[in-house]
Amino acid sequence: MKKKSLIFFLMGPTAIGKSSLAIALKKKFTQLEIISVDSKLVYKGLNIGTDKPSVELLKKFPHRLIDICQPFERYSVAKFYRDVHREIKNIILEHKVPLLVGGTMLYFKILLEGLSILPSSNFVIQKYIFEILCHSKRELLYQRLKNFDPIMSKKIHCHDVQRILRVLEVCYVTGKKFSDFLIAKKNIFPYTVVQLGLFPKNKLELFKKITIRFEKMLEKGLEKEVKDLFFLKNIDLSLPSLNSIGYKDMFLYLQKKITYQTMYNNILCSTRRLVKHQLTWLKNWRGLIHIEVECVKITENFLKKFFLKYFKILKI
Structure with missing residues (x-):
């Protein structure tokens, strides 16, 4: 029987430090290739509000499936399913190991369970x-x-x-x-998967980090970023790119439909709800290796040792 290729999933709630950990792992294990599993990082121009890694960082540590479509396009689960399978195959052909990193739990789920046969989107x-x-x-x-x-x-x-x-x-x-x-599935995932889930030791600390991160986004120019998107052709709130945390409420604020304070409060509340939703998914996830981390200051040395143990076991 042909041995299945090995890949890693690195999952966790927003702001817990998945990207910084993925880069730390890439530095330590050069044979890893990072694939982004995020439904918003696919869009060009959505940089500050998605906390996308900087251009300089992406040049040093490339992430596949980032900046692959325009904000007026609609990126679907089916497109992700096609694109990620292509990238995984390419990485394996290069004799490297895929590391899938992100917080879009639905994307991870459809990889493991297969894609339902559905009519095309209209x-x-x-x-x-x-x-x-x-x-x-x-x-x-x-x-x-x-x-x-x-x-x-x-x-x-x-x-x-x-x-x-x-x-x-x-x-x-x-x-x-x-x-x-959903009864009819196809193409069950043909790889051996090690699933790693990051959990906060203290959820309140994670919420504090989310507030600090959002205020940094405002300082970096989130309002200008959304304003620039606002003037693009074919842009409206029905689009998946704008109908997302950070962009939707800032968009409404720029249209003078809500106040600045309402925008600020809505974005923080929506982000906290998202974290709770992501953690609910992960708590019920089968086959997940749980890793508790300090959110304000991720102890990278501990994490590197933790991952090194698994890499040695798997003889990578």
Whole structure:
């Protein structure tokens, strides 16, 4: 039987230090090649608000699947599935080891469980559902999801507009529940995977770090970054790039629909909700190696020793 190639997953909530750890590991184990597993880092121009590694850092330590599409494009789960498989194959052909790093848990999940066979996306229908049927209100959107597909409403967060729209679109187009399509899977992941999950020792410390990080984003020019996106053609809040934490509320502030303080509070609250959601995913994740870390000052020496132990066991 042919031996399966080995790859690593490095997962964790936002702001816990996944990127800095991945770079530390790359320095120590040069045969690693980093692949970003983040639904927002794929977009060009979304730099400050996503806490994207700097251009200089990416030149020294390249991350695949960063800056691969424009903010007015729509990057889907299916596109990620195709792109990440291509990058993994290329890395293995180079006799190196893929290290997949990120916090988009859905992307990791579809790699392990396979991609459901679904109709192609129709963004005209999605826009119609959001703007005409739901009057651009998220609460109405989520209520329709509960009416159409109660099973999916329990799996999707009420603020995840992009996924809710996709589910409703499939329901409208096919006349079937989205959950019915999840039964049929294809292309189960053909690799041996070591799954590593970072957890905060103190969640409150992580929340403090999130506040400090957000204030640094404001100092670096998050408002200008969103303002520049604001003037691009074909840009609106229905796009996955802008309908995300940091960008959505700053966009509304620039349109004078909310106050600066409301924007500030909303972004911090949304980020904390995201962290709780990510940690819920990870706590229920099968086969995960749990690693507790100090969030304010990540003890890199401890982490390097921890990872070195696994690399030695796996004879990399």
